[in-house]
Amino acid sequence: MDLRWLSQMGLTIVFALALSACGSDAEEANTDGSQATVAPLFMLSADGVGPLNAETPFNLVRIGDAFQNFNVAQETHYRGGGQYPVITIKQQSKPLLSINPDYREEGIFSVVVHDNLIGNKLGHAIGTPFRDVYAAGKTERCVAGADEWRGKVMCFAPKTQNVLYIFSGQWNGAGDQLPPMKEMADWRLDTMVWKAIPNKKG
Helix, strand or coil: CCHHHHHHHHHHHHHCCCHHHEEEEEEHHCCCCCCCCCCCEEEEEEEEEECEEECCEECHHHHHCCCCCCCEEEEEEEEEEEEEEEEEEEEEEEEEEEEEEEECCCCEEEEEEECCEEECCCCCCCCCCCHCCCCCCCCCCCCCCCHCCCEEEEEEEECCCCEEEEEEECCCCCCCCCCCCCHHHCCEEEEHHHHHHHHHHH
């Protein structure tokens, strides 16, 4: 499984993670980590998030048309002396999605899911324990988070190559190191990320 895009996401800023939303995300999950009883507004799958997919242009007007009942805005984020745009989707003031552009700022590179109002066809909700996502001995490839995700762990969702799960929890090691799997058993799913895979033509 190719970890190049996963490492890129952790070590360079190609999208913004609203850390302030993480606390409210966990509250949306039931105590057992299952999906909240509220019907999801949209669904995350390997193919995309709601109306967003690999063919969706990174365009505020087009994305706004797809989310007409939500607050859609384009923000400028700064990193390492440079800047890049991020389109955010909110229900009133609640962050739902952050949409990040490809390097040309023409297509979508990734979509960050911040809240359980976005369902997950893979069956995992924000707040789900690590041990309930990965069966013993069947953990997908994981790396330690960096930058905004320092102290967290990034893992591919089960049996996917373009959905990333971000887990948070406590351990006594350094924030830039990957904890042992046993240490992560009670860590919770914090954020989900969908990565666009460009369609091959010809």
